[in-house]
Amino acid sequence: MTSPNLTLGSIWRLHHSDREIARLTVTGADMPWTHAEVETLPGFEEFGPLFAEQERAVDEEEWEQADACYTQIRSALTMTFPDGSPVAEFMLHIHDDGTAGWRWHDEPFDTVLVTRWLRCFWDEEAVRFYFELDTDGYVIRQVELQEPGSKALAAASLAEWQQAQREGRLAEYESVYGLTAELPVSEWEGYDPQWLSAHEFETVWSTARRELQDRQQRHPS
Structure with a gap:
């Protein structure tokens, strides 16, 4: 069942101290990301450059700079759900075309998850995994990308x-997005991991998801 927070047209709010500086009207979700149109209010202009x-x-x-910006945004701003309750944790991007995307959790990330991101390359099949x-x-x-060309195979x-x-x-799901590995990383053999930042993984994830969704729309099964 879809969360009421993700209902199309529901409004999340961005605050600086006690001042509402933007309204985010939900247009869709591609979990863990939520997407919205942005209505900026007085006070937002201070954070537009950030x-x-x-x-x-x-x-x-x-x-590193992207992570530094995230830290500044989280230090200065807060978000509320459509019902007015506070969002404990979020990673928010507001784009210059008046749209936004964010991932969120109802508890701080550092208290519920110690999430890690890595990539590695499988020479035999020329596939890069994230x-x-x-x-x-x-x-x-x-995420799986076929090299050369970084063609999305899975996300x-x-x-x-x-x-x-x-x-x-x-x-139906696997035909579009693939599936995830079953074994924990501690049981993997023969891989050389490179650790990533959250922003690097999220950029690769978003790009691969769009490519797979566009491909499905052009060639539905």
Whole structure:
């Protein structure tokens, strides 16, 4: 069942201290990301350059700078759910086209998850893997890119896969997004991991998901 917080047209709010500075009207969700149109209010202009710098850093793959912008945004701003209750944790991007995307949790990230991100390359098949791992080393999300060209082969979420299984549409899900590795990273052999920042993983994830969704729309099964 869809969360009421993700209902199309529901409004999340961005605050600086006690002042509301933007309204985010939900237009869709591609979990763990929520997407919205942005209505800026007086007071937002102070933070516009910070969001623009975050976008520039992500576009140019300056991950340390992107993470620094995230820290500044989280230190200065808060969000509320459509019912007015506070959002404990979020990673928010506001784009220059008047749209926004964010991932969120109802508890602080550092109290509920010790999430890690890594990538590795499988020479035999020329596939680059990107993984998001939970605190026990199990894969939460997985991206597979065929090289050369970084063609998206998979961008699967364990939570989505489990939901598709419950709803009897597992084959449909796997045909579009693939699936995640079952074994924890501690049992993997013959890989050389490179650890990533959250922003680097999220950029790869978002790009791969769009590519797979566009491909499905052009060539539905």
